Amino acid sequence: MSENLITCPLCGYVFDPAKHLACRSCPLQKGCQLLCCPVCGYQMVDLDQSVLVRTLDKLVNRIKNSSSDMAK
């Protein structure tokens, strides 16, 4: 089971996004970057799939590392 559980902002159901439970019945799943709650169907963005978020993460980490290096 993945440690990365997601709580649906609409119905409160906690689920493992790695299982893609709601995607099986969706005709738009190919190339989809969104997550769907398996209980109510609420759609949310998958932060792990977003190129922009990953790039920003890397940038922030690089800045943090360089500032901690400078502090040393």
Next chain:
Amino acid sequence: MPCHPSPPSRTKSANGNIALVGQPNVGKSVIFQRLTGQHVAIANYPGTTVEVARGKARWFADSDLVDTPGLITFPPHTEDEQVTERLLFQEPLRAILQVGDAKNLRRTLLLAVQIAEMGLPMVLALNMMDEAEARGVSIDVNLLTNHLALPVVTTTATRGLGIDQIIEHLQQASPPQFRMTYAPEIEGCLAETCVALPQTPIASRAMALLWLSGDEVAEKWIEAHLPPEDFSRLQAQRQTMQFSFHEPLSVVIQKTRLEFVDRVSSVVILESGAGWRGFSTFLGDLTTHPLWGLFILAAVLYLLYLFVGVFGAGSLVDLLETRLFGELINPRVTAWVQSVVPFQFLRDALVGQYGLWTMGMTYALALIMPIVTTFFLAFGVMEDSGYLPRLAALSNRLFRMLGLNGKAVLPMVLGLGCVTMATLTTRVLESKRDRLLVTLLLALAVPCSAQLGVVMGILAGISMYATLIWSGVILGVLLLIGWLAARLMPGERTGLLVELPPLRWPLISNILLKTLARLEWYLKEVVPLFLLGTAIMFVLDKTGLLRVLVGAGEPLVTGWLGLPPETSAAFLMGFLRRDFGAAGLFIMVSQGLLDPVQVVVAMVTVTLFVPCFASVLMIAKERGWRTAAGMLLVIFPLAFLVGGLLERILVLVGWGV
């Protein structure tokens, strides 16, 4: 004859297993590890793809501990939850250990009473006690034990606290003496059902409650254990019972449990200090109040209007569309294309009136993106603050007053995110009538987040009253069609069950990340559609078909709606996506081609169009092409009818003059 909690067919067996049951994310897995150690086997539950972990229970010889998938409440909604219920029916059990979140006692108790009713030996562990205490919540465990008539222990599994007490109570666990008394009519139904049931693996009264609530797993079990004629008789009996109630039996039963849970929670939860939590609870209650909830909703919408409409569509669009694109980027791009591209046709295709850059990309980046960015930010705040489920609960009350199904609210609220996906989620509705009705309402009058942002942004440029008129008309159409359909197609109503998390301050960093990811989705999904729409408009323009279509639409657009003939082109774009059409109208507004009445009329008409081409495909896939075509035949004439009537009313009352 009362239905006594007759014991299950399986009595406590010394060498049976222990089922670990609980809602998702309550720390079950940590307790599982504490009780089993390293020897864990994970396998799919027979006939499913759902994983169930089993481990040797360290303090019980010959007993396995079975970690079941998270279960919110009965009846189960997902395959995972159904596996948990099937396991409770089929597994030889010496006890059930329910793990609950001490911070969310109400939710935990709702499940606890349902498990206790099953009559199997049980222990309730209230986990995450450290987090509850950090929030100023303590629980009177002795009082709770008395109310539930079963052993209750508090634990902080991550630190190993309370594990010894769990083991101690599990060793002595016996069937709980808990019994919930329902309304006399329900008790009557239970008595009749219990008599007709075969010997059951859980208390017959619990099985009868599941049966009356329409629980699929219980139904299948009963069907498999009764002769077909007895099963049919039981079904007919349940149907007859339902006629005596205005609400579904499942709702009536659950309401009684909720009342009990509320009563017990109010006496066993000892909160220290008011502080933010006290205020948050107070505010949370207000947001779902039938009267105050509406005032809060109005305030939320007003803030949304100021942020998205005035700031996003006003200041940001002015900065991007007029100054950045209009004065800096587009003149340079146009000059460059004119000098580099030798063919006039290609130059027009790129930077002409219907050029891919000057129309498609400029609409997407300079016009729509600032508006949807502000809307996504605001929507993120609504999601992370816990307001969204409260909005669903509040809308549920309004919808029920109209005679609509409570469950219908979820797809409608989801429609604010994406109507195409919301159409897919109408599958959660039980009856064909509800699925059809909600699909129609979604296609007709629920704009998705991007479209809502654009429409609100444009209307905010006119006045607050323009936004109010538009909202009033769209809401009016939604409620009127819903009310009419509910009268014409009466059907069984089912309840809405959403988890209301505590109202809390959202994390700014999380909202920013979500907005960034949503914008990426928007750019990938919507920009190609805008470019396609622009290309179609370009071809129509070059072949002269656009003039023909605009001419054909003139009696309707100019004669009936009172709009300039050029609006037909924006409406054509609106067939592809509402916000694309709205963007075309935005340009006309900024060019001074529409007066306030015409803006409101055009916006109402375009909002009542189908949301986008993808949603039409989804309707056709889910409901069939004939239904989709029928809906389009209703939606488009209705959109123009409402738009024309509104124009006459606004002119008659002299609004906008």
